[in-house]
Every structure is written in structure tokens, then in C-alpha cells.
Amino acid sequence: MNGELIATQNCSSCPIRHRAVCARCDEDELGRLNEIKFYKSYVAGQTIAMRGDALDVVASVVEGTATLERVIEDGRTQMVGLLLPSDFIGRPGRETLQYDVTAVSDVTLCCFQRKPFETLLMEIPAVQQRLLEMALDELDAARDWMLLLGRKTAREKIASLLMLIAKRTMNQDGKVMGDVSRIELPISRETMANFLGLTIETVSRQFTGLRKDGVIDLDGNRIVRIPDLEGLLFETGDDGDGGTLF
Amino acid sequence: MNGELIATQNCSSCPIRHRAVCARCDEDELGRLNEIKFYKSYVAGQTIAMRGDALDVVASVVEGTATLERVIEDGRTQMVGLLLPSDFIGRPGRETLQYDVTAVSDVTLCCFQRKPFETLLMEIPAVQQRLLEMALDELDAARDWMLLLGRKTAREKIASLLMLIAKRTMNQDGKVMGDVSRIELPISRETMANFLGLTIETVSRQFTGLRKDGVIDLDGNRIVRIPDLEGLLFETGDDGDGGTLF
DNA sequence: CAGATCCTTTGATCTGCATCAAGGAAAGGT
DNA sequence: ACCTTTCCTTGATGCAGATCAAAGGATCTG
Numbered sequence A, B: 001m002n003g004e005l006i007a008t009q010n011c012s013s014c015p016i017r018h019r020a021v022c023a024r025c026d027e028d029e030l031g032r033l034n035e036i037k038f039y040k041s042y043v044a045g046q047t048i049a050m051r052g053d054a055l056d057v058v059a060s061v062v063e064g065t066a067t068l069e070r071v072i073e074d075g076r077t078q079m080v081g082l083l084l085p086s087d088f089i090g091r092p093g094r095e096t097l098q099y100d101v102t103a104v105s106d107v108t109l110c111c112f113q114r115k116p117f118e119t120l121l122m123e124i125p126a127v128q129q130r131l132l133e134m135a136l137d138e139l140d141a142a143r144d145w146m147l148l149l150g151r152k153t154a155r156e157k158i159a160s161l162l163m164l165i166a167k168r169t170m171n172q173d174g175k176v177m178g179d180v181s182r183i184e185l186p187i188s189r190e191t192m193a194n195f196l197g198l199t200i201e202t203v204s205r206q207f208t209g210l211r212k213d214g215v216i217d218l219d220g221n222r223i224v225r226i227p228d229l230e231g232l233l234f235e236t237g238d239d240g241d242g243g244t245l246f
Numbered sequence C: 001c002a003g004a005t006c007c008t009t010t011g012a013t014c015t016g017c018a019t020c021a022a023g024g025a026a027a028g029g030t
Numbered sequence D: 001a002c003c004t005t006t007c008c009t010t011g012a013t014g015c016a017g018a019t020c021a022a023a024g025g026a027t028c029t030g
Helices: A027-035 A114-123 A125-151 A154-170 A189-196 A200-212 A227-238 B026-034 B116-123 B125-151 B154-170 B189-196 B200-212 B228-236
Strands: A037-042 A047-049 A055-062 A066-071 A079-083 A100-103 A107-114 A183-186 A218-220 A223-225 B037-042 B047-049 B057-063 B068-070 B077-084 B100-105 B107-114 B183-184 B217-219 B223-225
Touching: A027 A037, A027 A114, A027 A125, A047 B068, A055 A114, A066 A189, A066 B125, A066 B223, A079 B068, A079 B125, A100 A154, A107 A114, A114 B125, A125 A154, A125 B068, A125 B077, A125 B116, A125 B125, A154 A189, A154 A227, A183 A227, A189 A200, A200 B107, A218 B200, A223 B217, A227 B026, A227 B154, B026 B037, B026 B107, B026 B116, B026 B125, B068 B189, B077 B125, B077 B189, B107 B116, B107 B154, B125 B154, B154 B183, B154 B228, B189 B200
Parallel strands: none
Antiparallel strands: A037 A107, A047 A100, A055 A107, A066 A079, A066 A100, A183 A223, A218 A223, B037 B107, B047 B100, B057 B107, B068 B077, B068 B100, B183 B223, B217 B223
């Protein structure tokens, strides 16, 4: 990782402490995490780390969005993880990174040297427990994602992605965050394509298709209006009882 | 879960203890796990549990193969997990099951009531740590699987599956287990199709295609001979430095 | 503001896999 | 051994999405 080191802050001021690794720690444990942590920031588009890199740092996303991607030699790329604030990068007990990590927007990471972090892990069960919870949540999300990649049509894939973004716009930390019928796409057509296992042309065509069918309105190419959320949900092929994808 | 209760065995005789949840426990901790565990067995094809079922039991696979699947209302089915001996079913802290669980072969499970298991989890860090390790391994496997589903061709999917089975035939618990050039497929064409996001017809055609191209030999429809493992690896589209898929 | 670069859309065409349909082979039951 | 059922293969056809190609729109730069 080659991002710029910005500052060492107190963990109690860490904006993600309530959901990230330290969510269950007491003050003493927070202090111990503080001793080994530091912040790094990256600009949009920057490569944070590449497959094969030595994994001597693990980190939590504090701000911004990053992606995990696997790439085949001929250039085919599949996104395998979308990292949002509080998500974790790297895993204890592994020496090298398995994926390319890229900053989609400007990103700030809260980093820990892996070795001392692993030591803390053994001594603070609350962190271990929190990591297990996060890993299982990600596993559920990955499995919903596999259903999407393996069995959904292009239109269903796009609709699922829109629902996912709509849900997140609506609901952040359990708080309703504003008008669901107007959502802003935080990622480019190419990023969507790599997320969904499609080409950018197909993504674009599906957007115009959904617009022509009156399911969505487009305002520029980053703002989507959804007059009828139920109508969109119907397009996803989901049964409505809610997957756990993000 | 409606399998037949067979016997309560001592955990130290549990055939999977070296890799499963109890891998890191001392004798005292094993004793505590023993108090709450019991075995159940299922016959090939039997449904072990269904999406939406109350998750009051978690379990380790002792013997046999089971699958996790997600199903859309119209019948489209995607396998999202292949459970082999030592793999874990269910997750602490969740009330209902997210997937259909089916026995592919005859299956024996080592079960724990979820509530007391969760209590033990808080008290025995070794189990917590082992679960985290297993969850992270599964997450890596799921991500390789996503690359396969999203970006690989039918032929590459089949080749990847064959490599996966070959690797496992070759290497079980670090021990070389016999001739790699002759592998037995443990699953039907339909199961493969649901694994790979294909139809059974396409799976079948790809097998005949690989045979006609001399990449594999078929002996019946469950025995595959691979004269040239490198040749098969080439077909997978992988770069050879090894994913972690199972 | 002109030029360059990047992102997105749209069109034309192609193709890999799905779908529909039928027949063969294996496995299990009586 | 025969019937039934399930699994697998093969063929014919169709279509969703990829590919190839080109032309807007944005955004950035000097």
C-alpha cells in the first residue's frame, strides 16, 4: 500500500468505531488498538494494493468506496467485493493479498500492522468476535451475489443493483436518509459492468430499456429517479423477503 | 432439520476433530463441546433444511457432501456452497437459515444446539478463532467462484470444476491420495450445472467437447481420465498460481 | 474557447449458451 | 428379467448478451 500517511488519531474519535473492528471494545482495549493504528488516504482511481502484494497491513475503510477485483490475464475483470465504510481489508493469518484493491472514490483507511493486530486478536475476544460477524455477513452477501451472477438476466442484474443502492440510500445505520425515489449512482458504467458480470454496452442498454419502459427516469447518467419502487423490485426476480447483499 | 438422530459420541473420537470447530480445543474444552453435541444422518438426495427454517441447530459435516442453494421462484437454482467434511452449517447470531441445504451423498452431521453453542463461543476463544478462519476461507472460495460465474466461458467453467475435483482427489489433508489422472465425479450433471451457472445440456456438451479434443477421457459418465493435467489447466483460463476455491 | 480525453450511448452483427424435443443408457424396484 | 424412473446425450433452433464500430456528451487542460 502506497497511500499517503495522514495522521494518527485517537480511536475513540475514529468515525467508524461503532461498526468496525473496535465496535465491542472497552476503553482499555481501544487504547491498545490505538497504539498500532494509523491512517492512509487515497485519491479516486488509485490502486490501493495488488494481487500478490505482501499483506503486512490490514485495514478498515473509514471513508469512501473501494473495490476488490479478480482479473484474468486476458483482461476479463470481475469485482468480488465492494468495500464501504467499516468494511475490512486483508485477513489475519494470510501472507499475500488475493485481489486487486482500488479506490473508487477518495478513500481513507484505518490501518494496522498485521502482526501486532494478530497478537491483539488473540488477547481481545471482542475483536475476534466482531471480525467473525463481519466475515459471515460478507459471506452471505457473496452468496446472494453468486445467485445474481449465475442465474439472473441482464435486466434483473441492473434492477438488483439499483435496489441495492436505493436501500443503502434509504437506510444508513438504521436511519432513513432521505428520498428513495431519487438515487445517485456512486459508480461508473464500467464498475457496474464488472460488478454484474456484464459489458458496459449491455449495462447502458439496460438503463435505456428501463427508462423506455417507465420503470426509471434518468437525469444525466448518474441520477436515477424511481417513480415506483415496487415496480423495480418486480424486475429484480427476487421474492422480496430480502437478501443480505450489502 | 429432520434427520435421524444416531448416536452421541465422544468428541475425541469425532473423525473431523482435527479440522473442524474443535481443532484447537484442549481436553477440557472438548468435554464441554461434547455435552451439547449429537449426531444426525441423512440419505443421499434428502433435504436437510430449507430457506426460512428456524436456525436452532448449527452443525459440522462429519461425512458426505451437502450443498447450499438459493432458488428463485421460477425454479432457477444456484448453488452457493459445497459442504465437505469439516465444513460448518449455520451461523451463530442468525435466527433463520438463508439457503436450502441438501445432502448430495449420504451425510452425517455433528450438531450443536445454537444457543448453548453461542455461549461456548464466548467462553472458548479457540472455537471463535477457528470459526473465523473457516469463514475467511469460505469467503475466499466464494470470491473465486464469483469470478468463475461472472466471467468464465462454459468450457472454462467445466475445466475449473475438474481441476478443483482433481486437486481434492490428489490432496486431502496435505496427503497425496492417489492417481490424479483418474478422478471420480462426486456429483451429477445437474448439480454441476447449478454449481457453474449452466444448464445440464451445456455441461454434457462441454464434456463431449473436451473428450473429442483429447483433453479428457470418459469412462462411464462419472469417471474422468486426464492424460495431460497441464492441458486441462490451460483450459481453465486461470493463471496457475492457484485460486483458493475449495 | 479549442483541443484532448474519457465516459456513455446507439447501431449492426455475431455467437455462445439456453431452450425445446427426443432418444439412449444406467439404476432401482418387483 | 422386465418395468419404471432417473440421468445423460444429442440435435435443431432461438435469443440474450458480446463484440465491433462510431458518434455524441462530459470533463479537464492549457
